[in-house]
Amino acid sequence: MASGPQTFVTMVVFSPEKFQGNPLALVSVHGNALSQKRKAQIAREFRYSETVFLHDAPGPGQPRLLEIFSETGEELPFAGHPVSPTAREPIFSYLERMHYGGPTDRDTQKQSAVLLTKAGRIPIFFNPYRQVAACVVPFNCHIHSHRVPIEKIITTQPHIQIVPTIDKEKDKTFPLVSIVKGMTFALVDLTDNAEIFGALQAGKSPEVDLDAEWSPSFVGCMYYKVLAKSEQPGEPTIHNIQARMISHGIEDPGSGSACCALACYLALNSANPSLEPRELAEERTDQGSADAELTKRTQDLKLGETKTERKVFGIQQGAEMGRLCTIAVEVDVKTDAQGKASITNVVLSGRANLHLRGEILGF
Template identity: 35%
Template sequence: MPLPFTTLDVFTTTKYLGNPLAIVHLPTSSSSTLTQPQKQSIAREFNLSETVFLHPQSPAQKESRIWQIDIFTTFQEVPFAGHPTIGAACYVLGRLADNGKCGNGVVEGTILTQAGSIPISLPPSSSSSSSSSSDSKKIEAKAQIPHNFHVHSSPFPRSSSQSLFPALASPSHESALRKSAPIVSIVKGMTFILVEVATVEALEALSATVAEPGIGLDEGWAPSLVGMYFYHRVASAGTGEGVETAAATATPKAEVMELRTRMFCEGFEDPATGSAACTLACYLATTEGKNLKVRIVQGEEMGRRSEIGVEVGLGEGREVERVELSGSAVEVMEGRLLQIG
């Protein structure tokens, strides 16, 4: 049975920038359900950082605006990833807006992932603009990200970063690196080594490596996808709008921080990594003890500039209470998978 698919470029409003994503519609017949190996083969065929498999909705899910997705890299299924979540949110909510089922207000729904339920929304400006021609449709979505934020006990030493990325061992960049980097999970199964570099030149000097970090996670947190997320602080732009949390009626305004980042995992570089962006934003918010609104530019060095937004709200004990990921997406291609072997 042929399976329809759509590709989008995520975290951008311009086609052929951002991070590409394929969304494959799973069969409506239970007798035609794809196996895990078949899904993995399809993800390898697309050869993108992630591929989403969109389940058919039950009548109750349609009524409640609930969509279930599976997320696969080219190597494995993952419980959560940022750019598939934002891409899927733009795709499913954009179609509601196209069909006139939301009026001109905020469009809301829920995406179900292995990491949990993710409330998603389109702001009024995005939902009203989505009614334009599909050739130029650009949509921005927000997602309330599930989190089980955890900083692992053993950091990643500077010498290991330099071994994997020799450019950081050169005399011109060695001083740009801290003595160690924290290893942090946003949820079980999604872990990142957060490596801060002091100069943009050191960030630009990096190149992909096929070697894996080879780290040890705290008990109960393995197995996990592990990526190395490099970041450079571009600017701190004062405070923005308040981040709402349940901890207090009046929440301090969020400081706005601008970052440049790069992410390497499984031998390749990723143009945009929403899960890593959420992990980093949570880490910076908790270590600095303040609500943060982070604006991230990633993928510049690949020629696929991506713009990622993350807002983190802390509770009274400085614990992570709310994580909101935001970004745009634009549809690029549509087609059918002709035969599933």
């Protein structure tokens, strides 16, 4: 990333293996050499799910601007897939290293820096011993008031109507979750329907009803299956999930923002008494039952104090495409004395490796 021509690297994200994971292009930008239109053209030329543009720091110790473009040339406020690998060691040496000192403070061997995105400032980390890159995800997690009925899912996947187990999904609805404003996902739980999960194909996003203040937004469809947990003495329980993210006619092999939206929803789902298992609860008709459950949870907490629990999710994505991604999401959930749960911290991590290096000529 030396001064001079606009240089770039390509890398594989969420996998240590070349030709696996989710490809990404990272372009260095010096001054105002590239217009937004030109960046969109370059992203369409690479045709990766995202291409990012890393700007020079405006001054010593200041964060660098990172802009994210989709393969269609659309600028995105945030995407986890292109942010976390920016902390990869060869690239990290070009960033101003800054102390974060956040909730976890990560590992003692960590290297840290801060990026500036449309979604806000993002601390990033790289652990050279574990070869793991991570970022603290900017979040404003919102569960929309309207759910997505199975009929709208079927319009994007019409072929699943002939799958024998389709009747198991009859009358189901699914939550619609934004991880930040502008990045929204329908979360379709197919844990009990592996046949439908395996039959999915690249297709368009469903038409959804967004809450007014959260529109417009990118909308994707995150299909998932909950797998067996991984439990080892002295280690946090890992909630394993297999997922597929489909939107705008393509399937994404590894979507960090979708994984974060899913992890946040599931973390709240397990912590908040107003949520039913694996489904967003409607208003309870049995108020006495709701009051009894809330009272029990309140008794488990000391009056006036809060409890914070870390949920760790291990998500595999892209296996059906032959580009396996392994994505880790850590979600800190705070439960107050009244039993109300809220998210306080989200960390996305995974491994990555460099693939190609070159220059963009003629600019």
